Amino acid sequence: MAHLLVRGGTVVDGTGAPAYRADVRVRDGRIAEIGTDLAPAADEKVVDAAGAYVAPGFIEAHTHVDGAMWWNPDLDPLPAYGVTTVVMGNCGMSVAPLAPSARGAVLDLFCFLEDLPLSAFQDKLPWSWDRWPAYRDAVSGQKISVNVAGFVGHIALRTTVMGPEAAWKRAATAEEIARMAELLDEALANGAIGMSTNTFDKDRYLEVVPTRLAEDAEFEALVDTLAKHPGATLQMINKFNDLDRIEEDVLRFARICKERGVRGQWAAIPSTNIEAEMRVKTIALHERLRAEGVDFWGQMGHVPLEPYFNFERSLTFQRVPAWNEMINSPAETKLATLADPAWRDRARAEWDARERAATSRIDRPESLMFAISETGAGPLDISLQQYADEKGLHISDALATWVLDNGIGSCLRGLADEFDEPAVTGLFKDPHVLTNINDSGAHLQMFCGAGQNVYMLTRYVRDTGLMTLEEGVHNLSGKLAAYFGMRDRGTVEVGKAADLVVFALDEIEMRELFKSYDNPDGSWRFNRPPSGVRTTIVAGVETVVDRAPTGARPGTMVGIAAG
Template sequence: MADLLVRGGTVVDGTGAPAQRADVRITGGVITEVGPDLPGRGEEEIDATGAYVSPGFIEAHTHVDGAMWWNPELDPLPAYGITTVVFGNCGMSVAPLQESARGPVLDLFTFLEDLPLDAFHTSVPWTWERWPEYRRACEAQNTTVNVAGFVGHLTLRTTVMGAEAAWKRAATAEEIAAMAALLDESLAHGAIGMSTNVFDKDRYLNVVPTRLAEDDEFEALVDVIARHPGATLQMITRFNEPENIDADVERFARICAPRGVRGQWTAIPSTVREDYLREQTIALHRRLRESGVDFWPNVPHKPLEPFFNFERALTFQRVAAWNEWINGPADTKLAQLTDPEWRARAREDYDNRVSSSTSRLDRPESLIFAISETGAGPLDISWRAYAEQEGKHLSDALADWILANGIKSCMKGIPDEFDEPVIAELFKEAHTLTNINDSGAHLQLFCGSGENVYLLTRYARDTGLLTVEEAVHNLTGKLAGFFGLGDRGVIAPGKAGDLAIFALDEIEVRPEVKLYDNPDGSWRFSRGNSGIRATVVGGVPTVLAAEPTGARPGTMIGLSAG
């Protein structure tokens, strides 16, 4: 940790209070003074004239559990003002994890989050099975940002029950007690809560193990969370099934509310075309808050422009033949696309898929052929338009296009229109969460990292739907308060010396670029630098003059009273 004086900026302190002209002094990695015209004491100085000085931004939902080991720079997070990330989401973490359960957990983790499986085996040190050892390993692994982690319920269940049992049945009383003991130990050694998942299926279309958990299992685990002040529950519910949204969230509310446990749930939809579903979920949010349930819904704020690749992905999960093909052996893929039997099954599976309000498969007009490996094309035409032009079934048309263009080609989704005034009003409420963007996951689908800057540019600068103070509060103090990270998220004496320094007219979310830097040689999407002038972690600049410094002052953090 270091000493630093930031001079001449306009401080937006993360509480939502009006911005004010002030200097900020950091001593030993902690903010010690905030006020105008502070005298220098020989420490490093940053001139913030013409810029805002805010707390460092927090990424509320990431999957950098693996990347922190093979990409400790965690590009491009520092260049977007990020100083803290939360991982272990969606029910999956890499601790506590017995070696005997590692294979099935990593297979599920990398499938659901589109991550390179080989990298987890070759680049993660695996010097732990339980959380205390894991925390020591994370503290010794210097990163550009601070990391805070959930215990994944899927990981707990598989570690205790074994893969075969975890995927097939309810837990016994003894198994539940063992899970509770591991969770208790993890929370005592710095985990910030537990994440669970009653939404997903694995690569074989089996429901994930936590969907088999009965109420007594959840009750025992939430009892443990309740014993650790500040710890929270993260829930991935069936957010794209209108008939199940309320029931899933209310089930957890019945369990959490009597125990005083705070939770976050997915999600209030943001798109215009999902206005009917947004009304339903806003009503659910209001009902829960009015009844005293401390649940905070996730609210996305940036439209996605996802790339659909054909190397491996879960995007075709609801079309069995295509799901098997896209995740099958690369050397047989092109040949399989010519097989009449497979084609017949693919057409049938597509026609009989389960519809989803969030799926692009139900809106082939929104998917554009964007990248060709061979150059054959056509490009810049939608999947639907191409099928109609060729007079073919949608499934056959896609198969023919891939045959001509190669499996390293991509489609790109047209971004959905967001109902921005409604979203902005939700962010003005005290109990909603944003910056839920899957940083570090779905590496060949999109780059979630950097979406925080969109809240500043689109909602504050361009439309005025939020003030800068409101936008910063949503990205800093509000998130820190929810997660029990009381020592950060606000610029005040005694708080962590984590800062972002930026001018609104200098920052932008940059376009995605391909980087071939995964340990297995595969590629991922990243972004160019946002124009953030400086990012500071514990008094150490990780970005200076809008360029990364290479410093890695980050460590693992846990719950704190602040």
């Protein structure tokens, strides 16, 4: 392992404390010394940080790289955005523990909800495990560019114990709950950082996901198990877009966790102006929970999204059953379906009868732009609403007509929603609000979550001055490490893991998207060019040098650390 001396930089240590001039010595994967004018030893490589900041490596708080780490071990573009650790196993979904009998149903759901290539999961993962200890060993043996920390997905846990049919249909028995708790306990004892659950989603057949059928007794037993492992946390994907149900949903888990002293995160405090009413309500809920002594942390996004929506696989149209069925039908039948008068009649009726949501793109057709045409027929760069008005068509018919003309491989683009930036940054200064929740590794043809971390430093720190650099770095490193119980990383301190990033504010940017045609099934994904960070170091190994990835893969599975 190389020994490094990072010289001439300004340390932003991840705690929120003022930056200071210092050199950082790295030996054997750990920070060995911090001081001014340190002399390099004969066996040390000098990393020039002059004119730059030296910070803890950035942590991605919510990813779905559970599959990509096997077929894209470089996990680009994460290293080139200063990322050294990612959290996976989110939204109730993980690939362990997972019995072979449960694998098909769980992977189908996983790939549907996260817009991922199913064949890649089936063919590229070694599947040398069904329980967590063997999974931990497999991940630790896989050479990857960043460290990974994993939740146990409640959906995988429940389906493994109950079987796919029962898990999707009924409450668990006492014996099944006990078995789930046993498997969770084993996982936590072997490196898992907690459990994620999901009371929000539906599958491709519009059935609620299995964890929505879990009764309080099941959750209580599983949170009892979390409580046996200090530092283990619960992640909840609750009904975050339902103004009438979010409080009830969150308070259910708040009671369960508070009684057992378990920390949790819940989704989500909204960022956009169109969600102002929801933001007021969720901030009040957040403040109420903290005042009542519940160790719950709200999540909040920090990047206005311009997502792309395609017709090959997408959740966008799930609330219109006819469109949902078309999206999930075989590729060779889709165009015929769109042209079928009976299907069109049904699609119009179901479009008009759909449940509404303020943030839903199909409820705001003026915000959906025609962006990519497979055939070149067009038109492009006009909204679905404008096109429907010009053609004199119902919105559903207008969309079907455009897709017929332009091809199933075409895409819509959602206009970015305006953020209430002062409100957003005010909440990031709250010590119990999490950010960098960006779905890296998922929704590959919708957006690229990887790289959104840099936007916090460029937009909120450099361009608007709404946050200090120390606050921005703290939100991307020390705050997240503290929440997840990763006490051995997240700050620049002697003895901590040598996960570091060297950057200058005027050199970095969240770069524009481009298509990478490198998925194992031959499909493409959105990617980004390197951000401009000068150096990224994982466990004392440089994964980025002179702003370019090195191809080094020193990452491993990390977990809750004592201390």
